[in-house]
Amino acid sequence: MFSLFLALKYLRPKRGVASVVTLLSVLGVTIGVAIVIIVRAVFTGFGDTWESKILAFKPHIVVQPAYRGALGRVDALCEAVEALPGVAAASPSIETRVLVEFDRRILAPILLGVDAARIQRMLPIRMWRGDFDLSGDGVVIGVDMARLLGLGVGDELLVYSPMNLIDKDEIYFPERLAVRGIYETGQAEYDGNFVFVSLPVARDLAGLDFGANSVSLRVGEPQSLRPGEGLVEAVRRAAEAVYGPNRCRVRTWQELDSLIFNAVATEKNMMTLLLIFISVVAVFCVVNTIIVITVQKTDEIGLLKSLGFSTSQLTMTFVLYGWVQCLLGTALGVGLAFLVLHNLQNLVDLLARLGVEVFPKAVYGLDALPWRVVPAEIAQVALLVVLFCALASLLPAWRAAALNPVEALRKE
Numbered sequence: 001m002f003s004l005f006l007a008l009k010y011l012r013p014k015r016g017v018a019s020v021v022t023l024l025s026v027l028g029v030t031i032g033v034a035i036v037i038i039v040r041a042v043f044t045g046f047g048d049t050w051e052s053k054i055l056a057f058k059p060h061i062v063v064q065p066a067y068r069g070a071l072g073r074v075d076a077l078c079e080a081v082e083a084l085p086g087v088a089a090a091s092p093s094i095e096t097r098v099l100v101e102f103d104r105r106i107l108a109p110i111l112l113g114v115d116a117a118r119i120q121r122m123l124p125i126r127m128w129r130g131d132f133d134l135s136g137d138g139v140v141i142g143v144d145m146a147r148l149l150g151l152g153v154g155d156e157l158l159v160y161s162p163m164n165l166i167d168k169d170e171i172y173f174p175e176r177l178a179v180r181g182i183y184e185t186g187q188a189e190y191d192g193n194f195v196f197v198s199l200p201v202a203r204d205l206a207g208l209d210f211g212a213n214s215v216s217l218r219v220g221e222p223q224s225l226r227p228g229e230g231l232v233e234a235v236r237r238a239a240e241a242v243y244g245p246n247r248c249r250v251r252t253w254q255e256l257d258s259l260i261f262n263a264v265a266t267e268k269n270m271m272t273l274l275l276i277f278i279s280v281v282a283v284f285c286v287v288n289t290i291i292v293i294t295v296q297k298t299d300e301i302g303l304l305k306s307l308g309f310s311t312s313q314l315t316m317t318f319v320l321y322g323w324v325q326c327l328l329g330t331a332l333g334v335g336l337a338f339l340v341l342h343n344l345q346n347l348v349d350l351l352a353r354l355g356v357e358v359f360p361k362a363v364y365g366l367d368a369l370p371w372r373v374v375p376a377e378i379a380q381v382a383l384l385v386v387l388f389c390a391l392a393s394l395l396p397a398w399r400a401a402a403l404n405p406v407e408a409l410r411k412e
């Protein structure tokens with residue numbers, strides 16, 4: 001109790017070098033903790049946003065042929081898996097890379113051949129212009145692609161088949177398709193790189209005589225999917241009932257997009273590891289304040305020891321002196337982090353108006369800077385800072401408390 005009382009006494013603001021150094025130390029811990037929390041929150045937000053965007057636009061489960069070729073009897077498979085509890089919708093699809101041309105402008109998007117009725121039950125596609133109409137020679141494109149090509153509803157788009165590069169013995173003529181609608185997802189990867197056509201048109205462009213490349217499923221609880229378990233295993237058994245054993249493979253959205261989530265997680269961990277050194281530097285500032293205060297209080301240390309106070313009591317005094325600074329800096333850092341995060345988009349918009357584009361959609365593919373605070377991560381950062389502070393404070397505190405009282409009083 002006495003150690004805490006003495007530590008708080010030394011922390012009272014006074015005019016002098018020690019008070020200035022103490023203030024700077026607390027400020028350093030505050031900034032260090034705030035930066036770490038802000039960065040982790042932004043990376044967590046990126047992961048959440050990527051997941052929500054992927055779950056909103058891409059299938060949750062995909063059934064593909066185990067070997068090269070196409071899946072036949074896709075309608076039978078769709079009906080079989082839609083009968084399973086937890087499956088919201090299923091749709092056959094053909095996916096291939098194509099070249100598109102309009103007004104001498106050329107892009108190479110991914111063409112998705114789908115059943116218009118089924119795909120609209122699977123994906124919540126928000127139309128920006130026109131309708132999701134794939135009948136006949138209709139095509140639906142993303143808003144970013146429409147802007148790049150200068151396309152509008154009613155224009156005709158020339159689509160070249162990739163089979164001209166694969167099959168040298170046949171010539172695949174380009175398809176002239178009419179733009180019936182323009183969709184918008186808010187994510188550049190999808191708004192600029194995908195076009196929807198009907199299954200017959202996609203078969204002509206991909207060189208297929210029947211069926212589809214895969215059957216895509218949308219489920220009620222995609223986060224609970226586990227490869228080889230539960231609903232995924234039920235889908236595999238349904239596919240085996242239609243095609244026979246070992247003729248198909250079933251993959252979840254986590255497997256299909258594992259590179260994105262692994263990259264975000266790795267970047268988050270590496271950035272946190274680098275930024276934690278900011279807090280370590282701030283902790284050493286706290287150590288400097290302990291050294292300064294022990295030099296200033298040499299006579300008091302000698303007097304207290306001569307009165308019978310133990311080395312452990314005095315050591316704890318200066319350790320608590322450092323702890324209080326770290327706890328105060330950590331609390332202020334958490335508050336500063338929340339203040340910045342709640343005004344983060346306003347800061348980004350302000351910098352954009354000043355000509356500093358820190359979050360372009362073309363690079364990140366998102367409309368706004370996402371963030372989400374995880375309480376466990378805040379507790380982890382706070383615990384690490386306090387632990388570092390305790391360990392770093394032990395040596396200078398012990399050296400100060402181990403002073404010989406006679407020598408300490410003589411120096412004064």
